[in-house]
Amino acid sequence: MANIMDYLDWRGDLTLKQSPFNEVDNLILSQMSYVNFEQIVPGLHSDQDITIKEASDLFFTQHSELEINNLNFLMKMSVHLLEKMASCERFAEMSLSNYVNIIDHHTQKQFSAVTITLDEDNVFVAFRGTDNTIVGWKENFNMTFMSPVPAQLEAIVYLEKAVGNLDKNILAGGHSKGGNLAVYAAVKSSAAIRERITTVYNNDGPGFHRDVIECMEYKDMLPKVKTIVPQSSIVGMMLEHEEEIMVVKSGEKLLMQHDPMSWDVLGNSFICVANVSKESRIVDGTLKSMLQKLNESQRSHFVDSLFQILDTTNVNTIDDLTQDKWKKIMEIIKIVTSMEPENRKVMMETIKLLFNEGNRVYKEAKLEEKSTKA
Structure with a gap:
């Protein structure tokens, strides 16, 4: 078009x-x-x-x-x-x-x-x-x-x-x-x-x-x-x-x-x-649901931890993530596992929550789709 x-x-x-x-x-x-x-x-x-x-x-x-x-x-x-x-x-x-x-x-x-x-x-x-x-x-x-x-x-x-x-x-x-x-x-x-x-x-x-x-x-x-x-x-x-x-x-x-x-x-x-689209509604529902379960301090902590990882791996622009991307990913994984216990816990729990909420919202969307067709 x-x-x-x-x-x-x-x-x-x-x-x-x-x-x-x-x-x-x-x-x-x-x-x-x-x-x-x-x-x-x-x-x-x-x-x-x-x-x-x-x-x-x-x-x-x-x-x-x-x-x-x-x-x-x-x-x-x-x-x-x-x-x-x-x-x-x-x-x-x-x-x-x-x-x-x-x-x-x-x-x-x-x-x-x-x-x-x-x-x-x-x-x-x-x-x-x-x-x-x-x-x-x-x-x-x-x-x-x-x-x-x-x-x-x-x-x-x-x-x-x-x-x-x-x-x-x-x-x-x-x-x-x-x-x-x-x-x-x-x-x-x-x-x-x-x-x-x-x-x-x-x-x-x-x-x-x-x-x-x-x-x-x-x-x-x-x-x-x-x-x-x-x-x-x-x-x-x-x-x-x-x-x-x-x-x-x-x-x-x-x-x-x-x-x-x-x-x-x-x-x-x-x-x-x-x-x-349905995909847009699923992602939107997942993010909003996850954010509702995190208080302001947890959101701030997660964002700071995430960008601390990017800063430590010298990722200054989005383009940097596409250069030697597998090397960057391995560096990021190593940093997550070596973070301070509190930071590592917040990061891992937030990522887990994101996946859990995504799975829940997706299942709800599928059920809604089935009931609409019925």
Whole structure:
């Protein structure tokens, strides 16, 4: 099926005046935010901007083909997307500004965002999702026991500084953790900004703890939130959601459906299905059930122990897990068995609980399936 790259071939010659901003445009801008715009897009304290066409030309001037080919898959596809956007009348003259990219190992914070001026009346604030750094992934895990995480607080500050003084309608969005940050920043921003927000897109990003979704600002923002997940969503089903969810067909399997390039597009919209898949419901039920059985301290201890193992084995990015992977696995096994007794016990008990809950949820799903057929 067609994807967002095909959409640029179909609709790229139509300006926003000819065909209004839509859900697919949102995903394209959210995916573009994964591009490293260092020394290309002006930063948060500058009043300068640069068009997408100019940014693309500059990026390919500064980076060789070999450097681009050595990027991880997500980053590489985002660069190719940028190049194609730059050749489309629909996106080429949109301007980029307020680029921020922060990776702080001490506070376990990974945050990046960019502001896109769509036209004279509207801006889109794109929050980058989890990159391939272990810091970024640990912050995702921290969301299961910590609220807010550092990137969420950073997102509020960014939104206020980037668009607080602009007299324009505000759209915000992101993919994965970026979608969560977009919603959180919108909910927790000042009343003046909340009034100007028209739509917030959460593209397969996690939900929130009860303390967030029960606050009045969240409930007021809810009609403006559009959550979009693929049919076998795992990341996007994490934590709690109160909003309606659009479920999109994907050409990939299971966790690979998290890749926005796999989402099926027809015309100016996604191809939708009625519900997420059985596999998605099983994984979601397993994780939520396991987390309910762990208190906050146990969750924190498990996450710290898990990432201590990755740190000890010099795994700094997700890509590192694919290099000499069997050697890494053996190193990790040795470290687990040599951990402090308390850490080893928490780690092993949590892993055991995860498998037990997975087995229980799977059996319940099979029984439900049988009763439905009967």
